[in-house]
Amino acid sequence: MTELRRTPYTCHVFVCTNDRRGARKSCADGGSPAIRSALKKEIAERGWKPRVRLSQSGCLGLCAQGPNVVLYPQQIWFSEVTGGDIPVILQKIEEILASGWE
Numbered sequence: 001m002t003e004l005r006r007t008p009y010t011c012h013v014f015v016c017t018n019d020r021r022g023a024r025k026s027c028a029d030g031g032s033p034a035i036r037s038a039l040k041k042e043i044a045e046r047g048w049k050p051r052v053r054l055s056q057s058g059c060l061g062l063c064a065q066g067p068n069v070v071l072y073p074q075q076i077w078f079s080e081v082t083g084g085d086i087p088v089i090l091q092k093i094e095e096i097l098a099s100g101w102e
C-alpha cells in the first residue's frame with residue numbers, strides 16, 4: 001500500500017516535451033527538448049541538486065500556449081517559453097530557493 005509523503009524537492013520543474021509530430025500543436029514544436037536540456041545543465045552547474053529536480057513531462061493540457069514549464073509545489077506556470085526565457089525561469093527558481101521554501 002502506498003504511503004503519503006511530502007515531496008523531497010524544494011522545487012520540481014516539469015518541462016513538457018510532448019511531440020505530436022505536427023498532427024496537432026505540441027510543446028516540442030517550440031523547441032521544448034532544447035529548453036529542457038538548457039535548464040537541466042544550468043540547474044546542475046548552479047549546484048541546485050538535490051533541492052531542484054527537473055523532469056520532462058507529457059502533455060500538461062495547455063498545448064496552444066506551449067512550450068510550458070511548470071514549478072511545483074509553487075504552482076507557477078511559464079507558457080510560450082523560448083530559449084530567451086531561460087534566465088527568467090532560473091531567476092524564479094533562485095528566488096524560491098532563497099525564500100526558504102521547504
Ligand code: FES
Binds near residue numbers: 026059064067
Ligand atoms: S503538448 Fe505540452 S501542454 Fe500539451
